[in-house]
Amino acid sequence: KQEVTQIPAALSVPEGENLVLNCSFTDSAIYNLQWFRQDPGKGLTSLLLIQSSQREQTSGRLNASLDKSSGRSTLYIAASQPGDSATYLCAVRPAGSQGNLIFGKGTKLSVKP
Amino acid sequence: KAGVTQTPRYLIKTRGQQVTLSCSPISGHRSVSWYQQTPGQGLQFLFEYFSETQRNKGNFPGRFSGRQFSNSRSEMNVSTLELGDSALYLCASSLVAPGEGGTEAFFGQGTRLTVV
Numbered sequence: 001k002q003e004v005t006q007i008p009a010a011l012s013v014p015e016g017e018n019l020v021l022n023c024s025f026t027d028s029a030i031y032n033l034q035w036f037r038q039d040p041g042k043g044l045t046s047l048l049l050i051q052s053s054q055r056e057q058t059s060g061r062l063n064a065s066l067d068k069s070s071g072r073s074t075l076y077i078a079a080s081q082p083g084d085s086a087t088y089l090c091a092v093r094p095a096g097s098q099g100n101l102i103f104g105k106g107t108k109l110s111v112k113p
Numbered sequence: 114k115a116g117v118t119q120t121p122r123y124l125i126k127t128r129g130q131q132v133t134l135s136c137s138p139i140s141g142h143r144s145v146s147w148y149q150q151t152p153g154q155g156l157q158f159l160f161e162y163f164s165e166t167q168r169n170k171g172n173f174p175g176r177f178s179g180r181q182f183s184n185s186r187s188e189m190n191v192s193t194l195e196l197g198d199s200a201l202y203l204c205a206s207s208l209v210a211p212g213e214g215g216t217e218a219f220f221g222q223g224t225r226l227t228v229v
Binding site for chain 2 (some may be wrong): 031036041049055095100104
């Protein structure tokens with residue numbers, strides 16, 4: 001059974017710091033891994049999608065890596081800003097017909113001015 | 114390009130009642146999935162529809178049901194509401210069918226259901 005774990009559960013950093021959020025999954029048979037951002041009481045905003053054949057994806061100050069063999073992904077945020085404060089969720093899409101997303105519990109990030 | 118639209122945004126219902134939530138996917142997307150989000154359990158998969166057919170179902174009781182229409186819009190229904198059904202219900206749309214490879218999921222803003 002696929003399980004997704006995110007560490008740490010919460011993180012507080014001063015503005016301007018570079019940071020790394022971690023995501024691990026137990027089964028390497030995936031189509032892709034997706035990182036999302038969720039603001040309080042809101043829906044999920046897709047940040048980055050990494051296909052199983054890719055090693056990393058970048059968008060602006062965000063860079064996500066994927067090591068499928070070890071079951072790990074990291075989301076790197078450069079030069080953090082208070083507006084980055086949110087909960088970050090990673091999700092994997094298992095390979096095969098049962099293609100629903102399996103989510104981690106998220107990392108709640110607080111960036112202090 | 115319009116995103117995923119969920120209505121209503123907020124609902125308050127009484128135990129024992131039933132509720133219907135609606136989701137309109139991104140234009141051209143034919144796959145719609147539903148998820149329940151609670152503080153304790155996080156995001157849990159409810160079901161997935163493609164071309165009006167349920168292709169996948171999560172581990173929820175039969176009180177939770179859904180359907181998809183020919184225009185890809187989807188509805189989910191919860192009957193005989195319980196206090197534990199209070200949650201944020203999220204809908205996601207994708208371009209291709211489940212099991213056809215890695216496709217990006219786009220989520221709506223959710224419907225906040227409160228059962229009293």
